[in-house]
Every structure is written in C-alpha cells, then in structure tokens.
Amino acid sequence: MNKTIKEFWDYRAKSYGVLRSEHLNSSNFTFWKQELESNFPPGKRLRVLDIGTSTGFMAIAAASLGHHVYAIDISDKMIEEAKKASKNFLENDKLTFIHFKVMDAEALEYEDDYFDAVISRNTTWTLCDVKKTYEEAFRVLKPGGVFLNYDADYGKISFYNNFLETHDSKDIQDKEFVKYCKLSDEYKSQLPISFVSRPQWDVTVLRSLGFAHCEYETDISSKFNPHGNIGNKRSDMFFIYAVKPISRQSDSENVYMKIFMQHLFLKKREERFYANFFEKSNIPMSHFLVLLLLMEHEEGLRPSDISDYLLIPRQSITRIISSFIDNHYVKAIKNSKDARSFLAVITKKGKNYANHLFEQVSPSQIKAIDYCGVENWKEANKFYKNFLDYIENC
Structure with missing residues (x-):
C-alpha cells in the first residue's frame, strides 16, 4: 500500500x-x-x-x-x-x-x-x-x-x-x-x-x-x-x-525547569481558550482554576499549595478561598500534618458550581491535566524562583 x-x-x-x-x-x-x-x-x-x-x-x-x-x-x-x-x-x-x-x-x-x-x-x-x-x-x-x-x-x-x-x-x-x-x-x-x-x-x-x-x-x-x-x-x-507528559519519577533540576515552563505554557493556553467565556460571565478565571484544582484533589489542599501550583499570590488565594467558604463552595478542615494551616476541601455545592461553569465551555477546550502533582509543581516553581534570584544577583 x-x-x-x-x-x-x-x-x-x-x-x-x-x-x-x-x-x-x-x-x-x-x-x-x-x-x-x-x-x-x-x-x-x-x-x-x-x-x-x-x-x-x-x-x-x-x-x-x-x-x-x-x-x-x-x-x-x-x-x-x-x-x-x-x-x-x-x-x-x-x-x-x-x-x-x-x-x-x-x-x-x-x-x-x-x-x-x-x-x-x-x-x-x-x-x-x-x-x-x-x-x-x-x-x-x-x-x-x-x-x-x-x-x-x-x-x-x-x-x-x-x-x-x-x-x-x-x-x-x-x-x-x-x-x-x-x-x-x-x-x-x-x-x-x-x-x-x-x-x-x-x-x-x-x-x-x-x-x-x-x-x-x-x-x-x-x-x-x-x-x-x-x-x-x-x-x-x-x-x-x-x-507528551513529563515523567513523574525524575527529580532533576532540568526536569523541574521543564515542568515549570510547561505549566506556564498550558496556563497561557487556558487563558486563550477561556477568555471569551469569562469575559461574558464576569467570573475571574483564577476562581475557576482554583475550583478545578480542588476537584482534582478532593482530599483538600493548603492555600499555600494552591498558590504554588497556580502561581497566584497567596493573598489572592486567601481571598478566593474566603469567598468560596462564604458561598459554601469550599469548607476549611484541620490539617492533621500541620496544625498551623488548614485544608481547603471542595463541597458538593462547589462541585456542582464548577461543573456548571465547565459545561458552558466548549468540550474541545479541554483543561490542562495535572501531570506531576502539586508537590512536583511546588518544587518546580521553587527552583525557578531561585533561578530568578540568582540571575538578579549576577
């Protein structure tokens, strides 16, 4: 043939x-x-x-x-x-x-x-x-x-x-x-x-x-x-x-840099795809991304983890979580591993709200998948921030 x-x-x-x-x-x-x-x-x-x-x-x-x-x-x-x-x-x-x-x-x-x-x-x-x-x-x-x-x-x-x-x-x-x-x-x-x-x-x-x-x-x-x-x-x-996904197994600095760059790239694509929808609905895209992230991690995440994952300032994440708690989209539970922090856990009402938003977005505009887990993203972002600090001091 x-x-x-x-x-x-x-x-x-x-x-x-x-x-x-x-x-x-x-x-x-x-x-x-x-x-x-x-x-x-x-x-x-x-x-x-x-x-x-x-x-x-x-x-x-x-x-x-x-x-x-x-x-x-x-x-x-x-x-x-x-x-x-x-x-x-x-x-x-x-x-x-x-x-x-x-x-x-x-x-x-x-x-x-x-x-x-x-x-x-x-x-x-x-x-x-x-x-x-x-x-x-x-x-x-x-x-x-x-x-x-x-x-x-x-x-x-x-x-x-x-x-x-x-x-x-x-x-x-x-x-x-x-x-x-x-x-x-x-x-x-x-x-x-x-x-x-x-x-x-x-x-x-x-x-x-x-x-x-x-x-x-x-x-x-x-x-x-x-x-x-x-x-x-x-x-x-x-x-x-x-x-093609980046391996979850490797922990080399070079791979962390690649993870970070890919994260930024996918975030840019999400912004491009979701822009029209969020302009019409008056819903900040950051709110939607936080809900999607919490749906991927039903066990709950610390606000600091969410901040490190999405590269959104912690103060902003705190405000978003507070508004979600007020609307019963998220509940705060004790963090058994760290008494100084709490875990944000999405509620049934929050899931329904996130699904309602997502159904309004074209199915072809598929969200970025969590390749490497929050901990790897956190380490990748930390590595990149250290890299920027090094460049500034040169």
Whole structure:
C-alpha cells in the first residue's frame, strides 16, 4: 500500500508545487506562521519535525520563525519540490534551519525524545497506518513536547462529486484535475482512516498511546481557505493539540525547569481558550482554576499549595478561598500534618458550581491535566524562583 501512496504523491508533486508556491506568497502563509507560533512550546530554537511535508509549506513556515526543522515525505518528487520552494522563499540564513529527507512516517529514523514539536498538515488522511504514525510521533517527542495535527475527515466526501458541484462547465474540461479527483477518491477508499469518525478517533488513539493532554477544534476552516478550489463545508479542517507528559519519577533540576515552563505554557493556553467565556460571565478565571484544582484533589489542599501550583499570590488565594467558604463552595478542615494551616476541601455545592461553569465551555477546550502533582509543581516553581534570584544577583 505504501508503494501506491508514494506513486500517487509522486504524480501530484508538480501541480502541488505550483499551488503551494502561490500560498507562500499570500496571507495564507502569514496565518500558518502565526498558528504555529501560538501553539509551539516556549523556546527560540526548537527542533521541529514536519511529517508528510509535501512541498514544504509548513516546514518553511516553521523555519522562517527561526526553528530547526526536519521535514520528511514518502515521495521523493515532493521532497524535490520542497527543496526548490525553500530555496526560492527562505533567506540564506534560514535555509540552514531546514532539512528535507525521504522517509516513511510510520518508521521514523530519529532517536527517542528528539523533537520539541511534531507537526502535520493534510497528511494523516493519506496514511495507511495512522496509529503507527502517532506511536512514532510520541516516541520521538521530548517529554513536554507538542504534537500539532491539522487535517480533515476526507474519507466522508467525494472529491469528484464535490468538484462537479462547485465548478462550472469550463473548469470541468480540466481533464487533469478531474483525473486527480477520481484517483483521490479511489486512493482514499482503500485506507482504514477513511472509515472512522475524526477527529474523535484520533484523540482517543493519542490518549491511549500516552499523550496526557489532548484538545481539538472541529473546524478552523473559517479562519482561512487551506484547500484552494476544493475547499468546502463538508471537509472542515480540524486541529488536534497533544502534549507528551513529563515523567513523574525524575527529580532533576532540568526536569523541574521543564515542568515549570510547561505549566506556564498550558496556563497561557487556558487563558486563550477561556477568555471569551469569562469575559461574558464576569467570573475571574483564577476562581475557576482554583475550583478545578480542588476537584482534582478532593482530599483538600493548603492555600499555600494552591498558590504554588497556580502561581497566584497567596493573598489572592486567601481571598478566593474566603469567598468560596462564604458561598459554601469550599469548607476549611484541620490539617492533621500541620496544625498551623488548614485544608481547603471542595463541597458538593462547589462541585456542582464548577461543573456548571465547565459545561458552558466548549468540550474541545479541554483543561490542562495535572501531570506531576502539586508537590512536583511546588518544587518546580521553587527552583525557578531561585533561578530568578540568582540571575538578579549576577
């Protein structure tokens, strides 16, 4: 089957190269640069893998941001077009940031824990074994690395019928494109991925493989037209964002720093996703995050632990907890391990209130999962504060 896939995309390489060249010089390219920048983990020089790079569009976008990009495709003709495009578009200093190679996405030739980010656009619908590709993406990602997948449920549509419905008789005379549409329909009818519900299937598989933080948007097509003339409402592009968790077992300072940076990054994403909801409801997001944290730790937490976890000043946490106690969302109980402090425990009323708030937020905007536990977060934050103190004293 992989031989068929290679032959199909070798055949499409030249026309794809022309189309993507137009996109590189349009607002489409600006959009994708911003999209990658907003979803990449913190860091100026990330190591990025582009799976199924095609003619290099996404790889060029990532390299133009200053990241080191390794771009692969099973089609050597596509790789040839990608190299041409990068030379025509990237400045000389950025050309050294990008490396193209013919490679099978289901058998990556890279070592474990190698990349900060793995990206894929309009690729997974074309693959024979998508689960194997996801396994490989997980393997080569560093702990804390992100997987960004932009694709559509193309298995549910007919490219040929769609072409007939959306083009006039003059366009239909384009025998080459008609041939492409028919071949595409025949090609994808042989792929297992065409017969599952996406992106729900993808997210289920990613979680089963060990990705601890997965979220998705079912339609980002309204932001742009990524498919040229064949874009339509029946093939809305979805976006999947997944994070490879950091091990709970390691206690090295380097890992603590990574934990802290990932915590800040996920917090930033929560702010981005929840912003519109909280603006309309007049509920401070800090209140909501405290409730979610207490729901994850029903045994209760000290206010100081909540402060260290969420990076919210202790005075603010004290005020929030006091207001929750007044409204019977939280109760204070004695701390058997420390008589000088108390534990904040969420009540049934508090759980109902938190669930009510959470139900009003889109299910695709999934909250950050507690990877490492409060104690590890606390140690990570303490390490980072010591690091800042050291920098200030230098």
